[in-house]
Amino acid sequence: MKPLIYKTKDMENKLIVKLYKVPEDLLMDILRILFKNNIKHKIIGIQERQNIILLNVNFDLASIKNREAKENMEGILTDYSEYMKGLLGDTVLMLDEEDEENEY
Amino acid sequence: MESTCLYCGEHFTAIRSSKKYCSDNCKQMAYFKRNGLVLSGTTEVEPSLQVPVVSVKPVNTNEVSVKYDNEKDTVKYANEELNVKYDKDDRSEFEFVPLADAEEDEEDETEIAESNNVREIEKEAQKVEPIKSSLNIEKEQKDENEPRYKWINSKLIGLIEKKYEQNSGGIKIKEPIDYWEYEDAKRIVWVNTRFRCLTEGLIKLSNYSLIDQHTLLCINDAFKRLIKSITFNKLPNDYPFKELIIELFLGLNKILAEKGHLKMLAFKLTKERKAQLICIRHQLMHHTLETKFSEIDFIEEKTSEEKVQQFISKKNETEKKSDWRYRYESLKRQGLLKNQQLNKAA
Numbered sequence: 141m142k143p144l145i146y147k148t149k150d151m152e153n154k155l156i157v158k159l160y161k162v163p164e165d166l167l168m169d170i171l172r173i174l175f176k177n178n179i180k181h182k183i184i185g186i187q188e189r190q191n192i193i194l195l196n197v198n199f200d201l202a203s204i205k206n207r208e209a210k211e212n213m214e215g216i217l218t219d220y221s222e223y224m225k226g227l228l229g230d231t232v233l234m235l236d237e238e239d240e241e242n243e244y
Numbered sequence: 245m246e247s248t249c250l251y252c253g254e255h256f257t258a259i260r261s262s263k264k265y266c267s268d269n270c271k272q273m274a275y276f277k278r279n280g281l282v283l284s285g286t287t288e289v290e291p292s293l294q295v296p297v298v299s300v301k302p303v304n305t306n307e308v309s310v311k312y313d314n315e316k317d318t319v320k321y322a323n324e325e326l327n328v329k330y331d332k333d334d335r336s337e338f339e340f341v342p343l344a345d346a347e348e349d350e351e352d353e354t355e356i357a358e359s360n361n362v363r364e365i366e367k368e369a370q371k372v373e374p375i376k377s378s379l380n381i382e383k384e385q386k387d388e389n390e391p392r393y394k395w396i397n398s399k400l401i402g403l404i405e406k407k408y409e410q411n412s413g414g415i416k417i418k419e420p421i422d423y424w425e426y427e428d429a430k431r432i433v434w435v436n437t438r439f440r441c442l443t444e445g446l447i448k449l450s451n452y453s454l455i456d457q458h459t460l461l462c463i464n465d466a467f468k469r470l471i472k473s474i475t476f477n478k479l480p481n482d483y484p485f486k487e488l489i490i491e492l493f494l495g496l497n498k499i500l501a502e503k504g505h506l507k508m509l510a511f512k513l514t515k516e517r518k519a520q521l522i523c524i525r526h527q528l529m530h531h532t533l534e535t536k537f538s539e540i541d542f543i544e545e546k547t548s549e550e551k552v553q554q555f556i557s558k559k560n561e562t563e564k565k566s567d568w569r570y571r572y573e574s575l576k577r578q579g580l581l582k583n584q585q586l587n588k589a590a
Contacts, residue, residue: 163451165398165451165518169396169398169399169400172396176396177393188453189452190451190452190453191451191452191453204393208393209393212393212395216396216397216401219401220398220400220401223401223404223522223523223526224447224522225529226529226534227444227447227448227451227525
């Protein structure tokens, strides 16, 4: 069973988990952002045929660095999906925030 | 039970035998009396109840320390004159402030109260300020310690933007009919539609980890047909993608020559090339039709004469005979048309 994590409302609002699909073309750029800013992340899957990885990233929005890193990442992904419009099929690079059920 | 009040001496009936006073008032007054307090309108304190004044003479000294009094420089104690020593330190403590007029008292009071409030606020502010300043220092130190975020740019997107700045296609692609003559523009639109399809195919294939050799052969064949077509060869010299299309065809040929024996192969483009293709495709996207590779015909558009031939050949024999073109052609072949013309001339 997943352990319960207790959070205050402020913390709940500031700590977010985001799921991204990162194509091979942007992998190094995205990883560079994550490593340089010590952002907690986890590769949760690979779409082998299309060379895309599924990346879970934990952002602490209270930290300026984290906020800017998030903007940076999303900016790159948005630009890429704009240029590749129609070529990525139904692949959406930025997915919604994950709701963790056992968090209170 | 009958008893007498110890304060006023009146008789009263008491429930308890120990009750001394007739009322609470007498009880309170008796208390004041015991402690030597005299209230206005009451009798003086009894001499027996008065506290005796105890006088103490200093033992080993002739000096008595008294508080500042302008009139008295000496103090008499038991008919002995004692020297007075002014306690200068005490005097300095008491600085006499001139009293204000009675009317101004209230205002002064409020002013004093206000000034007191202001002082209190100032004091509090003084207390808070060091905390604030320390916090500010901490913040500043934090800001100084935390290096500014360095924006990281994607190499590929940077290259695409660079290509856009170079503007390889530009207005020529956006409005070919405005830029070229009608016939040229028509050819350009025909080539652009096919080139867009091929570019998209190449970009998609480069994203896959492995592709089928047959797919690459199909694309190579499409390039070959496109390049060999009369329309392509009749393109105006300033058409921007002519050289690139030939370059891509040669590149594909090279890959197939090297890896043609493999059933599945990895098809990768360099970042520069991919950026170039993405940029061109993005430009073409807004001005040319989107067509699927399977639906598009890479065989060149036929001339009007060829179209007529095709039209005739497709028709049935009966239909052919009824068609004036067929009859005209058959007559021509038989030489009848020549004879008729000669007769007409005669």
